[in-house]
Amino acid sequence: EAGVTQSPTHLIKTRGQQATLRCSPISGHTSVYWYQQALGLGLQFLLWYDEGEERNRGNFPPRFSGRQFPNYSSELNVNALELEDSALYLCASSLNRGLGTEAFFGQGTRLTVV
Amino acid sequence: AQTVTQSQPEMSVQEAETVTLSCTYDTSESDYYLFWYKQPPSRQMILVIRQEAYKQQNATENRFSVNFQKAAKSFSLKISDSQLGDAAMYFCAYRSAMLTGGGNKLTFGTGTQLKVEL
Numbered sequence: 001e002a003g004v005t006q007s008p009t010h011l012i013k014t015r016g017q018q019a020t021l022r023c024s025p026i027s028g029h030t031s032v033y034w035y036q037q038a039l040g041l042g043l044q045f046l047l048w049y050d051e052g053e054e055r056n057r058g059n060f061p062p063r064f065s066g067r068q069f070p071n072y073s074s075e076l077n078v079n080a081l082e083l084e085d086s087a088l089y090l091c092a093s094s095l096n097r098g099l100g101t102e103a104f105f106g107q108g109t110r111l112t113v114v
Numbered sequence: 115a116q117t118v119t120q121s122q123p124e125m126s127v128q129e130a131e132t133v134t135l136s137c138t139y140d141t142s143e144s145d146y147y148l149f150w151y152k153q154p155p156s157r158q159m160i161l162v163i164r165q166e167a168y169k170q171q172n173a174t175e176n177r178f179s180v181n182f183q184k185a186a187k188s189f190s191l192k193i194s195d196s197q198l199g200d201a202a203m204y205f206c207a208y209r210s211a212m213l214t215g216g217g218n219k220l221t222f223g224t225g226t227q228l229k230v231e232l
Contacts, residue, residue, distance in 0.1 A: 031218060042118075042205060042222035043159075056219060088157060094218045103218050105159035 002027070004093050004106035012112045013081050021076040021109045025093030032074040033094075033103060034066065038087040046089075049074055050096070081113045116141045116208050120223035127196045128231050134181075135191045135226045137206030145211035148182065149220070150191045154202040162204070165189065167211070193228075201230040 005024045013019050025032050034046040045058040049068035057064075063079040072093075078085055088110050092103040117140045127133035139148070150162040165173045165182050172180050177194045193200055206223040 033219065035220075035222075040224070042120075042224040043220070045219050045221070048219055090157075090159065092159070092218075102161060102164075103220065104161075108157045 004091055004104055006089075006091050006106040006109050008109060009107070010110045010112070012114060015081055015083060015113055017081050019078045019081060019085075019111055021078075021089050021091075021111070023074045023076070023091035023093075023106060025072050025074070025091075026104055028095065029093035029104075030072050030096050031094045031103075032068055032072065033092040034074070034076050035090045035092065036060075036087045037090060037108070038084070043090060047076065078111070083113050086111060086113045116143070116146075116210070116221045118206050118208050118221050118223040120206055120226050122226045123224075124227045124229065126229045126231060127193070127200075129196055129198060131196055132192060132194045133196055133228065135193075135204050135206075135228070137189045137191070137223055139187050139189065139206070139208050141187070141208065141210075143210055143212065147209045147211060148180075148189045149207040149209070150178070150180070150189075151205045151207060151222075152200075152202045153205065153225070159205070163191065196230050198230050198232075201228055203227050 007022045031050040035043040037043045048056040052068050066076040068074045088108045090108045092105045094103045119138045146167045148165045152160045152162050163175045163178050179192045181190045203225045205225045207220040
């Protein structure tokens, strides 16, 4: 069974541009979570999607947005990129919004803003 | 809001020895879950062990065990018989047991880099 897959592995953008990151959850998982891991920091919760809807977001500005498609894959969009957006972005998926289910992580997208 | 603190940015252990990683957390909730995740250079977050707050018994998974002190809000990870493959960044994480908004959202500490020496 395939795990959580993220693309691209690496992404280099110029300040002010837009970045789009993609995540495919484990088959059967309906919840997708996005986290930002900046250098020297732990993972910060960004967004949670379940059944196609945004259920919760962390303390990030509105230029961080995303969506979940009918097949439960997800996109994270970052507009008007700033240098401090450079980080590893991790996606995780779980079966549903039930609390007994574990979240499984992808290998991340390394975003570099120059 | 919940917070998770890992006060050891780096730890070293000799191969085959035992090491303990520290974690404290702050919450006003009585029911929650605690986790230790491992992040090797491959960047993939791997679940090492989990603990339900309502369980008094400490969780164990092979060479990994925890010391869960609910009153002290402490959750340390003990790795026995350390192996070279244990070298990684270790994150402590908290998840609420309440089904209100957060879902499976995890709150992480800043991590402890574990080095294993020959």
